[in-house]
Amino acid sequence: MRCYPTAVSTTCAYCGVGCGVRMQPQAEGFTASGEMSHPANLGKLCVKGAALGETLNLTGRLLQPEIRRVPVSWSQALDAVAQGLQDTIRQHGPQSVAFYGSGQLLTEDYYVANKLMKGFIGSGNMDTNSRLCMASAVVGYKRAFGADAVPCCYQDLDKADCVIITGSNTAWAHPVVYQRIAQAKKERPEMQIIVIDPRHTATCDIADLHLPLRPGSDAALFCGALNAMREHNKIDSDFLQQHTQGAEDTLSAAQRWTLAATADFCGLSVERLQAFYQIILACERLITLFSMGINQSSSGVDKCNAIINLHLASGRIGREGCGPFSITGQPNAMGGREVGGLANQLAAHMGFLPEDVERVGRFWGSNRVATAPGLNAVDMFRAIEEGQIKAIWIMGTNPVVSLPDADRVRTALARCPLVIVSDIVRDTDTTQVAHICLPALGWGEKSGTVTNSERCISRQRAFLPPPGEAKPDWWIISQVAQRLGFEEAFSYQHPADIFREHARLSGYENEGTRAFDISGLAQLSNQQWHEMRPIQWPVNANAPLGTLRLFSDGKFYHPDGKARLIPITPRLPVNLPTIFYPLVMNTGRVRDQWHTMTRTGKSARLMQHISEPFCQYHPDDCPTAQQGDVLRVSSAYGWLLLRAQPDSLQARGSVFVPMHWNNQFSQQARVDSLIAACTDPLSGQPESKQMPVRIQRWNAAWQGEIFLRDQHAMPPATAYWSRITQQGVTHFTLADSAKPTDWYDWLNQRFAIEKWQSQTARLGEHGFNLLAWKNGELQLAFYAHRDRPVPDRQAVISAFSSPPGGAQRRLALLGGRAGEGKAARGAIICSCFAIDEIAIGDAVKQGCHSVQQLGGKLKCGTHCGSCVPELKKLITRQLNTLAVGDNR
Known part of the structure; x- marks a missing residue:
């Protein structure tokens, strides 16, 4: 394993919680643990973070530049990228080029990409997959506060009297934040948790109240809550008068949202809605935690502002335990926003006002700075389809999977004259339609900074050497920029050079008018940058140690220093159910x-x-x-x-x-x-x-599972297949609408099993199982039936690492069972310790009637805590089963 000899502190590669991770080298790789000193997680990790060490192998990696799937040198690849962009710009102008970035990029990478596109190519067509998750929150904050500035911090979750969780299954999407809320609830049982979600999710496990509202009706719910505040004299008139504008019109617009009207629109009972109002009217400190369920909407901005209105009207913002808290989906979505990664931003939270364009041009030394916003993600790929954009550079993201109307996106890219993809994986849905693929460094190999949901800037540090010919994204972009003739502006030697420039720009002619300001970090040496501890922006002369929460002084970033309440007219989704799609x-x-x-x-x-x-x-x-x-x-x-x-x-x-x-x-x-x-x-x-x-x-003629020793085996040509990652085995589940005439021939045509010894079992008209082995080693195991076969997967997988043994064991394996005396395993519930539902059910039968007792016996639920809601359900189900049995 490629590794460094000492433990390294870094930041997790996944969600916007931004957890600190300690990567400890072992004989066979690395293990991940939570960094105790990181303020985002205080030593906690979810199961994804805990499994980071298991994702570092080079299987499937893109390790060399490729042009049309043929390996080439870096010089050839960079020349081809630069020449392709240059020819496109010469023939069709700078607006014919687009960059599409990712929250997986580090801030330094993002900064250089945005600088090249908007500052020197001169096109605003740089957008990011953050458009798909946080763009509505950005606009909502800017409308209300005058800046894209999250006012809260994670400590506020510990102090709140009530936490509203809306549009987020936090228990699964942001597990460490969820566990923090759960711990606060445990320490202060009087704390109220409200979950607003059409679904009953794992997050509801800690909820005092669940509101299963009509999908898309969130804005009406918060308008109704605002009206209830007005009716019960819970409006902070002094705060509104001194620190806001728009209150009168906003409160007037909310008046139509009476209790009855809101309940009807949201599909909620009047009693449940009244309970919601009573809780939020009574609490002194209120946090509203919101995410994709709010943002991913045709009226997402209005939903965000409906939430923010509630906090402004009650003055529950800028103080401990209060505020509208957007929790981001990606590790560096906020860092991308800081550098201008969205098409409607320029850099350092500046826009396209003439004075901003002129300022950035002077700072960068460029007279080519884009003067208008470019195309956002959805419009960008439409423009590719329509032939307006002739060249696109996609960095660290997979739009053929993640963008809406994804088949149309794939078709558009297939028609685009030049598609460049920087990625760490060779085969993705997007690289399949790329002309040039550039191997980037991945997490653990690259160094830079990321910013989490609470504005905390953290270091991602390298602890692995570069694999193959992979390079940092900032280096790749800079090399292309130099080939385009911009050598001086892109002569970076180290990512710290880029960070210092980014920090200087954030404070350049700022004078407190822009929320984002990290000019206090602009003089860091390379060593200081390397050792930098997590810190929340703003970081400047007035706040050299960072800023825990914003707006404590009641001053906002609109020119008059006041926040804006926005009158909201709630709207349902654009596409509503029909008879055909109900x-x-x-x-x-x-x-x-x-x-x-x-x-x-x-x-x-x-x-x-x-x-x-x-x-x-x-x-x-x-x-x-x-x-x-x-x-x-x-x-x-x-x-x-x-x-x-x-x-x-x-x-x-x-x-x-x-x-x-x-x-x-x-x-x-x-x-x-x-x-x-x-x-x-x-x-x-x-x-x-x-x-x-x-x-x-769907009428399947048969369903099956196949296990193969070949690590690169392709799935058979069936209408349904899914690949399940297993250790040392390729595993597919299968289904098809037609049954083979001869099962053995069907398998032999696909996997040439005639070269191996085999044993079969025909299970009536619809069932067929087969084992094939060579020199005593299992090569293939296949199970098919009219209905879904359920082989003991762990028993089958184990047989690939040890010979099937005697006739009895092989017969059991042919039947998809473990050998005699070996217990079957059920579905895994606790991923941290691989504890399955059968083991949990047995433990409940033996007297473990609480999560704590299960944890003491099996360890499940004692690490990341993500499985706790499911453990509670299993305990209840098992106890109910036992009670029914006793009554009989």
Whole structure:
């Protein structure tokens, strides 16, 4: 394993919580643990963070530049990129070029990319996948405060009297923040937790109140809450008069949202809505934690401002335990916003006002600075389709999976004359349509800074040497810039050079008019930058140690120093259910996976909890389907094949589908191929949470599972397949609409099993199992049946690392079972310690009737805590089963 000899403190590669991680070298690699001194997590890690050491192998890595899939030298690749961009600009102008970045980029990488595009190429067409998650929050904050400035910090979660969690399954999407709230609730039971979500999620486990509102009706709910504050004289008139504008019009607009009108619009009972009002009216310190369920909407900005209005009107902002808190989805989404990564930003939180353009031009020494915003993500890829954009450079993201109307995006890129992709993975849905692929350094190999949801800047430090010919993104971009003739402006020798320039620009002619200011870090030496401790911006002469929370002095960033309340007219989603598409599809994350799985998909541990793409729905919405069937989920834009997951806690009329699976892991499961490219007119953020669909049981002639020793085996050509990462084995689940005439021939055509010894079992008309081995080593195990076969996966996988043994053991394995005396394993619930539901059920039978008792016996729930809600459900279910048995 490529490693350094000492432990390294760095920052996690995943969500916007921004946890500090301690990477400790071991004989066979690295183990990850929480950094005790990091303020974001105080030593805690979720299971994804804890498994970071399992994702560092070089399997599937892009290790050499390629042009049309042929390896070339860096000189050839960089020349081709520069020549391609130069020719495009010469023939079609700078607006024919676009860059598309990622929250996976470090701030230093982002800064250089934005500088090249907007400062020297002169086009505003630099956007980022942050457009898909946080753009509405950005505009909401700017409308209210005059700046993209999150006012809160994580410490506020510890101090709040009430925490509203809306548009976020925080327990799964931001587990460390969720555990922090859960701990605060444990220490102060009087603290109230309100979860607002159409779904009953794991986050509801700590909720005092769950509001399962109508999908997309959030703005009305918060307008109703604002009106209730007015009716009960809970408005802070002094604060409004001294520190805000727009209160009168905003309160007037909210008056129509009476208790009855709000309950009707949101699909809530009057009693439940009254309970919500009573809690928030009574509490002194209120935090509203919001995320994708608010932002990913055609009216996401208004939803954000409806939340912010509530805090401004009650004066619950700028003080301990209070504020509207947007929690970001990516590790450096905020860092990208700082440098101007969004198309409507220039740099250092400046826009495209003439004075900003002139200022940035003087600082950069360029007379080519873009003078107007460029195209946002959705419009950018439309412009590629329409032939307006002729060249695009995609950095560290996978838009063929993550953008709405994803099939159209793939088609557009396939037609684009020049597609450049910088990535760490060779085969993604996006690299498949690239002309030039550039190998970038990945997490653990690159050095720079990231900024988390509470404005805390942290260091990501390298602890691995560069693999193959991979290079830092900032170096790649700088080399292209120099070939384009901008040598002096891009002569960086070290990422600290870039950070210092970024910090200087943040304070350049600022005078307190811009919220983002880290000029206090502009003089750091390379060594000081390397050793830099986490710090929250602003960091300047007035706040040399950083700033915990904003607006404590009641001063905001509009020219008059006052915040703005915005009158809101709530709107439902653009696309509403129809007779043909009667259900609303919600999309989101699962507990142990991340984005498009290029990193988490490498870890067998992280594939144990949920191993296949699924559709969760209320049983009454598709009564013909059962658990484990294959469902066809369709919209006007496409269709998917997913595992059926009926759940009586899922609201009628609504389904949930995860966002992670792609063509590298499943045949037909890219959820964004179903979603219309409808966007918020102010933020450009897509409406990813409310797409009308229909679901129906897909008639599979057979279902199966195949395990192969070949680590590079491709799936057989079936209508449904999903790849499940396993240690040392390639594993696919399968289903098809037609049964082979001869199973053995079907397998032999695909895997040439005739060269091996084999043993088969025919299970009636529809079942067929087969084992194949060579020199005593298992090569292939196959299980097929009319219904879904359920082999003991761990027993099968273990047989690949040890000979199947005697006839009895081989017979058991042929039946998909462990040998005699070996207990079968169920679905994994605790990924940290690989504890399955059968072991948990047995422990409950033996007297472990609480999460604490289970943890003492099995360790489950004692590390990251993400499985605790599921453990509680299993305990309740097992105890109910035991009670029924006793009554009999």
